[in-house]
Amino acid sequence: MSGPERWLLPEGIEEVLPDEARRLEAMRRQLLDLFVSWGYEPVMPPLIEYIDALLTGVGKELDLQTFKLTDQLSGRLMGARADITPQAARIDAHYLKRKGPARLCYIGPALRTRPDEFAGSREPLQLGAELFGHSGPASDAEVLRLMITTLQTIGIEALHVDLGNVAVFRGLADAAGIGGESETRLFEAMQRKAEVEVRQMLSDWNIDQKSGEMLLSLINLNGDSGTLLQARERLAAAPAAVKQAIDDLEQVAQLVQRELPDADLNFDLAELSGYDYHTGIVFSVFVPGQGKALANGGRYDGIGEAFGRTRSATGFSTDLRQLMRVTSESRQKLRGILAPDVDDKLLRETIAELRKAGERVVQVLPGQEVYPEELGCDREIVKQKNKWGVKAL
Numbered sequence: 001m002s003g004p005e006r007w008l009l010p011e012g013i014e015e016v017l018p019d020e021a022r023r024l025e026a027m028r029r030q031l032l033d034l035f036v037s038w039g040y041e042p043v044m045p046p047l048i049e050y051i052d053a054l055l056t057g058v059g060k061e062l063d064l065q066t067f068k069l070t071d072q073l074s075g076r077l078m079g080a081r082a083d084i085t086p087q088a089a090r091i092d093a094h095y096l097k098r099k100g101p102a103r104l105c106y107i108g109p110a111l112r113t114r115p116d117e118f119a120g121s122r123e124p125l126q127l128g129a130e131l132f133g134h135s136g137p138a139s140d141a142e143v144l145r146l147m148i149t150t151l152q153t154i155g156i157e158a159l160h161v162d163l164g165n166v167a168v169f170r171g172l173a174d175a176a177g178i179g180g181e182s183e184t185r186l187f188e189a190m191q192r193k194a195e196v197e198v199r200q201m202l203s204d205w206n207i208d209q210k211s212g213e214m215l216l217s218l219i220n221l222n223g224d225s226g227t228l229l230q231a232r233e234r235l236a237a238a239p240a241a242v243k244q245a246i247d248d249l250e251q252v253a254q255l256v257q258r259e260l261p262d263a264d265l266n267f268d269l270a271e272l273s274g275y276d277y278h279t280g281i282v283f284s285v286f287v288p289g290q291g292k293a294l295a296n297g298g299r300y301d302g303i304g305e306a307f308g309r310t311r312s313a314t315g316f317s318t319d320l321r322q323l324m325r326v327t328s329e330s331r332q333k334l335r336g337i338l339a340p341d342v343d344d345k346l347l348r349e350t351i352a353e354l355r356k357a358g359e360r361v362v363q364v365l366p367g368q369e370v371y372p373e374e375l376g377c378d379r380e381i382v383k384q385k386n387k388w389g390v391k392a393l
Helices: 003-007 018-037 060-064 085-096 137-153 166-175 180-191 195-204 209-220 226-234 240-259 303-307 320-326 345-356
Strands: 048-050 067-070 077-080 102-109 125-132 160-165 264-268 281-286 295-299 313-319 337-339 361-363 379-384 387-392
Touching: 018 102, 018 125, 018 137, 018 320, 085 102, 085 125, 085 303, 085 313, 125 137, 125 320, 137 160, 137 240, 137 281, 137 295, 137 313, 160 166, 160 240, 166 180, 166 209, 166 240, 180 195, 180 209, 195 209, 209 226, 226 240, 226 264, 240 264, 240 281, 313 320, 337 345, 345 361, 345 379, 345 387
Parallel strands: 160 264, 337 361, 337 379
Antiparallel strands: 048 077, 067 077, 102 125, 125 313, 160 281, 281 295, 295 313, 379 387
């Protein structure tokens, strides 16, 4: 590779230049402060670790998304994390070992072998919060409220939330005797809402009419709160676990809207995102003009079992870079103070005082041609009547 091509980055990998880096850093600080105000404690898991630890307890999909490399010190296979959530679960189960609920949050880069969408990023800056050690609608509702508040805090409005519960599909599939590869195929067709294909599968597998009708009904069970009423009618013959899953959905929605009455909640009983990973309530947030969810979350009980301690768990995550791209916040012009290249004790003291006060001061270097606009300076330090002061450029 020669010429300008040598500077090309791999597809899905990008650099962050100064303007965007400033915005990302401001958002990072703002949102971590938000998480801390809700009681979530920051953790910083490693970017790479041994593959057998990194992929313990996770699904096949995450294995395929993981970059693998050989450790030159030990000869063992290592992996670059594709998702921080399992690492947070390990910290809770293996290191913290708290008796009560633990709330953890994080932000850091993840690496993925393939983007989640066409021309998408393979290096998301993953931001997330996880709540371990509590089962039930209250903790799911807390995490969902925090997810909505996170987006609202940085100015993202017109949020549309999709709510589902994978326990509904799992319960119906189990009652119909569908498992293994057949369950996976049915799940994939459900995700595509391919009603004709689902109907053919159920016929080929000789699924009884009542079970088949209940499974088929999931495809069209989506909409506002009236959806749950329809679900109870159409799934009246479903196992108790399915009915409980519907009740849990309703309770989560009520708890969220009690504090966020304007939240736009939509129910979709065929919403099975992260099916091989989640065990109960799942939720995603969308905004107009964006085909991909801005944030995803849900319940994933039992992940800590692989680390020696089973714990209930629920949480959400998002890509901070994606959030930055959809924010309506106008870019603030960089401001700063230009200091001259003068060897003067009073000048040095003035610069130190300004920086201590939170000002951005850029000092001219010897022989430097000065371009204040490039340096982001709108003021300068000048000497007047034997005193150094600041004036506008």
